[in-house]
Amino acid sequence: MSLVGSVECKTRNVDSIKKAIWEAFRLIDYKLPKAEKIVIKPNMCYYWDWSTGQTTDPLFVAALIDLFREEISPDVKISIVESDASAMKCKYAFKYLGYEKLAKDCNVDLVNLSTVEAEKATVKVADEVFEFMVPKIIRDADLCVNVPKMKYMSFTKISAALKNIYGCNPYPKKFEYHSKLDKVIVALNKVMPFNLHVLDGLTVCGSKTLRLGIVMASQDPVAIDSVAAKIMGINPKSVVHLKLAEKEGLGKRSFVVKGANIDYFRKRFPEKGLSEKAITLGYRVACKLGLDKRLV
């Protein structure tokens, strides 16, 4: 069983968030390693900012940076990474979502993974072989920290820690992978394993946006995603990429939550209603049938 730390954080400021993250680390008995180079991967899936619950709060990342500088070294080199996607370009996302300001204020680098040096890597998932370019900055980092959100996603049911690493694939035309998304998510996590996963659940996006105020941490992406799924009212066993990730040795779906009771957050999480579930299903069927091409 893997440990997942859960802490309530009601106030959105750097000090409160930092305290909550530190407490989550303590709960899972995580000791920050010695590191010279740290990579932080927030969720910047689109241009909607933190207030919508769809992207990682830059204040949350600022708290992590503060923590690393205090606990590891003031000179540690920190890079915030993201890659271009079908509908999102880093050069805009960094600016619009407040990361350009954060980089300036906190003296960290912003790195578009689609434009940096990368090496070819081959990985096998469920008898299928995938080839990806792995950015050198991730491969060379002493500590890779994943800072996902928790969201519903029509193709994979949930988007949390494992799905966030999908954004480390430098290839921008990510929609090309949609037909085998589950395998690709697992493959990318295998080829770019992150050391630590710190979930920003301050504001979440369920059937609606809500200030949920949860911070979670784990070294196991499968376990933290299983907890996220539970909070979102989804049986982790029904999430294909979680099952596959466990099979491929990325982590365990069995977990022990230490800290705040997840039932408290589960009750408050704005779950999808039946009609929303039907819409998601309808959209997936329409895509399979190619009917989405009739849309404007």
Added chain:
Amino acid sequence: MEKINLGVIGLGFIGKVHLRNCLNLKSVRVVAAADSSKKALNYAKSFGVKQLFTDYHELLKIKNLDAVIISLPTHLHGECAISAMEEGKHVFLEKPLARNLEEGKEIVLAARRNSVKFVVGYPLRFIPEFVNLWKEMESGVLGDIQTAYAVNVAAGPFFYRAESATPRPVPEWWLNKDLAGGGVLMDLGSHMINLTRWFFGEIKEIKAYLGHRFNLDVEDHAICIASFEGGTTAIINVGWFSQEAKIGIELYGTVEHDSFLQGSQSRVATAIKLILGRTPKFFAPYLKELSYFIDCINCDSSPPVDDALKDLEIIDRAYRNWIDF
């Protein structure tokens, strides 16, 4: 009556809306479409458009083409509209007229010089609830409208595809001041300035607060205070910062008050109708404005060619009279 032969130039989101609406107009035949994207041209082909061009200049050479709908990025409005007018084609142009006053004036001059019908698309004027509110105001039952509040807050460039499941790539020109001529004030502000001018007459003075939540080069929200020649003072609130759309106007008269505020259209209902080949509610005002343009051609009536230029003049003044907090 002979059918009008129409060409659609630009097949982005609104271009596609116009294309599909044209198919519902009995007096129109879409004979050609132009877009730099082959994918977009394939979309037009799937709706039976035969002549497809990646260069709109080729489309304009079609002899029996009567009119064009131009839904191109704002920086291309001037060159495309003037080229079409010089070829003697009637022009329906998406708002805003142009990215600046100089370009706008050149378009209007070209329309006059070539005696072609020229309409700039302002669909809000064709929403029945706005028309009814305008009629109510004109009837005098609200008394004299002293103050008003006009709002158009939406996602702007950051809006989702119709099926609501995946985000849409943002065209880069939209956020480039040189190419778009401005931000939300140019985009949604032009709608609301046109609408309030229709309601209250010409604007005497305007001041604007321009906000930058998303650190864009252009403003993503703006609050304008406008005073009208008729005596009304209005607040115009426009923004690109919200996933939920709200468009409307509140009228505060010396006798009574009334308003019309419209929220987001159901994206799911829109998607289902599009998939089934039906016309979503969202398309209706766009269909009516197109119908008005076709009527102007058929009945040889004269739409006010410089109306959109007045909107542009006001926007230009607002940009120059910005309020700093």
